[in-house]
Amino acid sequence: MTSEFEMSMLGELSFFLGLQVSQLENGIFISQTKYAKDMLKRFQMAECNAVSTPMATGCKLSKVDDTPTIDQTMYRSMIGSFLYLTATRPDFMQAVCMVSRFQSAPERFHFITIQRILKYIKGTLDFGLWYPRNDNFTLLAYIDVDWAGCVDDRKSTNGATFFLGDSLVAWHNKKQDCISLSTAKE
Structure with missing residues (x-):
């Protein structure tokens, strides 16, 4: 067989x-x-x-x-x-x-x-x-937030990329549903 x-x-x-x-x-x-x-x-x-970048630096829509x-x-x-x-x-x-x-x-x-x-x-x-x-299976994540980056509603946008070794396996980008307020006092 x-x-x-x-x-x-x-x-x-x-x-x-x-x-x-x-x-x-x-x-x-x-x-x-x-x-x-x-x-x-x-x-x-x-x-x-x-052009070398998809958006101009500091561009706010x-x-x-x-x-x-x-x-x-x-x-x-x-x-x-x-x-x-x-x-x-x-x-x-x-x-x-x-x-x-x-x-x-x-x-x-x-x-x-x-x-x-x-x-x-x-x-x-x-x-x-x-x-x-390769046999590199280390999981890495990179996350960034633009903290109140939307000029219309002051909501933040976050993004993340996930690598398994040297390979990008997932990515995410989302505008937040709510606004975060600071609780710090002067």
């Missing part, structure tokens, strides 16, 4: 549900380069200049910016595209969460911020998730 079975001749996994999978000897790399390029073309940003409103349908479509891309690109998830708050009444300034995210994607097309082959 043999315990072996014959595999089909389909070959190595290279694409799965829009994800590009590169199986290398020292690990696996998962990306969405083709999807990102197609998204840039769809939103007419394929020829834009790249507000519900009312006194700029003209824009098409909600296009804005929401861009947000949806970003959310799908964050499956392999947690590097700009915070920016996506920030701009997604304004889907009900997006204004020109919000759209300019979305264009910056697209410019960032243009410069980082080959980013993705790297899972090296």
